[in-house]
Amino acid sequence: MSKYEVRHLNRSEYKQLLFLIGTIGAVYLSFRYILPLVVPFIFSYFLAKLVYPVAAKLKKNFHISGGVSGSLLIGGITGIVGLVFFVLIQQLFYQTKDMIKNMPRYQQIILTEVDGLCDRCDTMFGLKSGSSNGFIYSHISKGVEQIKTGFGSFFSTETIQGIAKVFGACWILFLILLGAYFIIKDMDDLKIIFEESIFYQFGKPLLGKLGQVGAAYGKAQLFIMGADAFVCMLGFFLMGKRNSFLIGLGISVFDAFPALGCGLILIPWCVLSLLRGNWYQAAVLFTLYVLCQIIREVIEAKTIGKGTGIKPIFSLISMYVGVKLFGILGFILGPIAYIIIKSCVESQSV
Numbered sequence: 001m002s003k004y005e006v007r008h009l010n011r012s013e014y015k016q017l018l019f020l021i022g023t024i025g026a027v028y029l030s031f032r033y034i035l036p037l038v039v040p041f042i043f044s045y046f047l048a049k050l051v052y053p054v055a056a057k058l059k060k061n062f063h064i065s066g067g068v069s070g071s072l073l074i075g076g077i078t079g080i081v082g083l084v085f086f087v088l089i090q091q092l093f094y095q096t097k098d099m100i101k102n103m104p105r106y107q108q109i110i111l112t113e114v115d116g117l118c119d120r121c122d123t124m125f126g127l128k129s130g131s132s133n134g135f136i137y138s139h140i141s142k143g144v145e146q147i148k149t150g151f152g153s154f155f156s157t158e159t160i161q162g163i164a165k166v167f168g169a170c171w172i173l174f175l176i177l178l179g180a181y182f183i184i185k186d187m188d189d190l191k192i193i194f195e196e197s198i199f200y201q202f203g204k205p206l207l208g209k210l211g212q213v214g215a216a217y218g219k220a221q222l223f224i225m226g227a228d229a230f231v232c233m234l235g236f237f238l239m240g241k242r243n244s245f246l247i248g249l250g251i252s253v254f255d256a257f258p259a260l261g262c263g264l265i266l267i268p269w270c271v272l273s274l275l276r277g278n279w280y281q282a283a284v285l286f287t288l289y290v291l292c293q294i295i296r297e298v299i300e301a302k303t304i305g306k307g308t309g310i311k312p313i314f315s316l317i318s319m320y321v322g323v324k325l326f327g328i329l330g331f332i333l334g335p336i337a338y339i340i341i342k343s344c345v346e347s348q349s350v
């Protein structure tokens with residue numbers, strides 16, 4: 001065969017290609033139209049599965065019904081999670097309030113730094129004194145005017161929508177808790193019904209693989225974000241930053257995006273600190289960046305890499321495609337879709 005001749009697919013390869021295309025289409029349609037209808041009950045299932053072993057022990061040791069043991073556990077978990085969220089939101093509120101209160105001081109610091117950088121640019125490029133400064137401030141003024149014109153309309157529409165979203169989130173949370181209660185209450189019967197269904201018999205290998213890789217991926221991402229948040233909060237606390245909690249939490253969220261990462265904030269901040277001659281702050285920022293990278297590499301290698309088999313480039317591609325198809329939630333749905341498709345193809349080839 002000449003190297004320029006096209007090799008035709010054989011029957012087996014043709015079937016695999018059709019199966020791959022069909023799986024991709026089915027996953028997309030499921031995520032687009034079915035997932036929004038059942039997502040609260042998926043969370044209900046995971047919550048019920050998490051607390052069911054304890055509920056079973058309570059039922060056996062204290063001779064109480066599954067409904068009573070389930071309600072006690074879900075009520076206790078709800079109280080603990082609510083307390084943790086209350087403390088976190090309280091800290092977030094206080095530090096946000098403190099940041100707003102000190103905004104004039106921060107603004108003056110920023111303007112002083114901008115003036116210094118503009119003067120250096122004028123000297124470096126031989127420009128007339130004040131040229132860079134005038135250019136920057138003219139664009140800042142235009143941006144401020146645009147913000148002012150859109151400020152009123154933003155609060156007239158977005159506030160109402162925000163309140164509606166809060167009530168919607170509370171309703172979904174109620175559904176999740178109520179669904180978990182009913183699942184725990186009838187767990188044994190539901191397990192029998194599910195295992196006797198044709199879906200379980202057909203997809204048992206796939207469900208096992210999907211559960212394994214999904215749990216590994218989710219745990220790894222949550223642990224990475226938590227570890228990065230703790231490291232950054234500690235670092236900013238040692239730097240004497242008053243809003244260490246708020247800044248550390250924000251950077252950990254940025255680090256969840258592989259295309260951005262914590263370096264998008266820490267590296268420019270480190271460079272600015274060097275230009276200002278603040279060597280201690282620059283060293284701490286660079287150390288935080290290195291630690292966050294080490295945390296991600298170690299955890300991904302030991303959990304995501306081994307548990308899911310997802311290479312970083314495929315994770316990045318799946319997140320990009322997910323965002324294009326599903327918006328901001330695509331950062332989560334993209335890798336999940338990739339895991340499902342990969343597991344389906346592997347189960348078919350076995």
